[in-house]
Amino acid sequence: MIETLNQAFCALPGVGKKTAQRFVYHLLERDRNGGFELAKALVGAMKHVKHCTSCRTLSEKTLCKICANDNRTNAQLCIVETPTDIHAIEQSGVYKGKYFVLSGYLSPIDGIGAAELGLNELEQKLHCQNIEEIILATNATIEGEVTAHYISNMAKQFNVRITRIAHGIPIGGELEYADINTIAHALSGRKEYN
Amino acid sequence: MIETLNQAFCALPGVGKKTAQRFVYHLLERDRNGGFELAKALVGAMKHVKHCTSCRTLSEKTLCKICANDNRTNAQLCIVETPTDIHAIEQSGVYKGKYFVLSGYLSPIDGIGAAELGLNELEQKLHCQNIEEIILATNATIEGEVTAHYISNMAKQFNVRITRIAHGIPIGGELEYADINTIAHALSGRKEYN
Numbered sequence: 001m002i003e004t005l006n007q008a009f010c011a012l013p014g015v016g017k018k019t020a021q022r023f024v025y026h027l028l029e030r031d032r033n034g035g036f037e038l039a040k041a042l043v044g045a046m047k048h049v050k051h052c053t054s055c056r057t058l059s060e061k062t063l064c065k066i067c068a069n070d071n072r073t074n075a076q077l078c079i080v081e082t083p084t085d086i087h088a089i090e091q092s093g094v095y096k097g098k099y100f101v102l103s104g105y106l107s108p109i110d111g112i113g114a115a116e117l118g119l120n121e122l123e124q125k126l127h128c129q130n131i132e133e134i135i136l137a138t139n140a141t142i143e144g145e146v147t148a149h150y151i152s153n154m155a156k157q158f159n160v161r162i163t164r165i166a167h168g169i170p171i172g173g174e175l176e177y178a179d180i181n182t183i184a185h186a187l188s189g190r191k192e193y194n
Numbered sequence: 195m196i197e198t199l200n201q202a203f204c205a206l207p208g209v210g211k212k213t214a215q216r217f218v219y220h221l222l223e224r225d226r227n228g229g230f231e232l233a234k235a236l237v238g239a240m241k242h243v244k245h246c247t248s249c250r251t252l253s254e255k256t257l258c259k260i261c262a263n264d265n266r267t268n269a270q271l272c273i274v275e276t277p278t279d280i281h282a283i284e285q286s287g288v289y290k291g292k293y294f295v296l297s298g299y300l301s302p303i304d305g306i307g308a309a310e311l312g313l314n315e316l317e318q319k320l321h322c323q324n325i326e327e328i329i330l331a332t333n334a335t336i337e338g339e340v341t342a343h344y345i346s347n348m349a350k351q352f353n354v355r356i357t358r359i360a361h362g363i364p365i366g367g368e369l370e371y372a373d374i375n376t377i378a379h380a381l382s383g384r385k386e387y388n
Contacts, residue, residue, distance in 0.1 A: 001239050001254050008235040011228040013220045014213070025278055026207045027236070028243055028252050029297060034205040035240040041202040042233035045195050045218070046226045058222050060195050084219055103223060 002028070056101040056118050057083045066090075066099060073097050075132040077125070079151060081105055081139055089137065097135075100125070105143040106150055117147070119154060126158045133161040140167050140185075196222070250295040250312050251277040260284075260293060267291050269326040271319070273345060275299055275333055283331065291329075294319070299337040300344055311341070313348060320352045327355040334361050334379075 002024060009020035027035040051057065052064035059065075066072060066086070076097025080086055086099050102117040114120065125131065134155055138144035152162050168186035169178050178186070196218060203214035221229040245251065246258035253259075260266060260280070270291025274280055280293050296311040308314065319325065328349055332338035346356050362380035363372050372380070 001242055005235040005239040008232040012217050023206050032240045035236050038202040039233040039236035041199040042229050045199040046229040048195055049222055
């Protein structure tokens with residue numbers, strides 16, 4: 001029974017045998033109540049959390065909070081890879097538009113194509129809704145870039161501004177410690193200084 | 195519901211907000227089955243895992259596997275802080291005696307005294323059973339040392355050999371990278387070389 005729990009914890013990303021053991025002993029020795037609560041929360045979430053029908057993020061309701069919020073403009077659509085990315089952007093507090101979650105990136109080798117990323121729905125959205133700008137906020141990885149490129153090509157047929165979030169030196173970051181790719185991006189993406 | 199699950203994961207040792215979020219999204223997006231299984235394993239373990247009545251380790255049965263194993267000698271008793279320590283010693287494969295789990299160390303400030311560590315039961319064991327040697331395998335921390343010292347004092351009244359596991363340079367470790375306390379221990383604990 002202890003072993004079963006150990007293995008179940010090992011299924012979590014980044015959790016190996018030692019960490020799983022630490023979790024198990026902590027719960028059994030010090031926090032059985034926490035163990036029961038975690039089990040309850042797990043069942044609740046696994047059963048009831050679905051995807052927002054509009055932006056595809058994880059949500060308990062048919063429409064997520066952001067999609068259901070009439071104060072947010074429909075004119076801007078930010079395209080991200082995961083629901084976590086929405087969370088990160090929301091914390092910055094500067095974006096007032098809506099989102100669209102791909103839940104991954106294009107990866108034909110793993111059988112993840114346009115359909116799996118919901119690009120048909122995205123095309124429908126661009127066709128039917130009054131979207132003025134799509135912001136490509138996929139990750140700055142090769143896969144993220146390829147996906148951004150693909151979406152930008154697809155969106156060109158619509159009368160919509162297509163932008164990509166800026167890549168460069170992080171705020172508070174020191175040039176000395178930035179990697180060469182970041183520096184190359186920061187230089188090629190330089191802007192007029194007012 | 196997502197937030198509740200996030201917080202439940204945060205109760206695990208070493209799991210912060212970001213890691214909890216990663217767990218949650220992994221389970222919801224990629225492995226709902228794993229989520230249900232984890233919940234089931236949690237409830238099973240929290241309900242049915244008790245403590246071995248003889249050595250106090252975590253066990254589903256009244257007697258744990260090691261205590262119930264007649265091939266292991268009762269003459270040696272290895273005293274450890276946690277059930278994880280038993281696991282570590284068992285993996286070395288050199289110990290064939292029994293164990294006694296303190297489930298912690300002496301810490302009067304936290305209200306953890308002799309009774310909480312089961313030292314009364316330990317005294318009973320030394321009194322009634324034919325134990326020839328107790329091996330103090332508490333951690334090499336100040337608390338572990340104090341606890342070892344206390345138990346050794348208590349055990350002196352019985353006709354029993356009292357030993358402490360050796361502390362020194364780890365096998366494969368280099369002197370150059372060992373900390374000063376370890377080197378001091380390694381020197382003061384030196385043995386005749388045959």
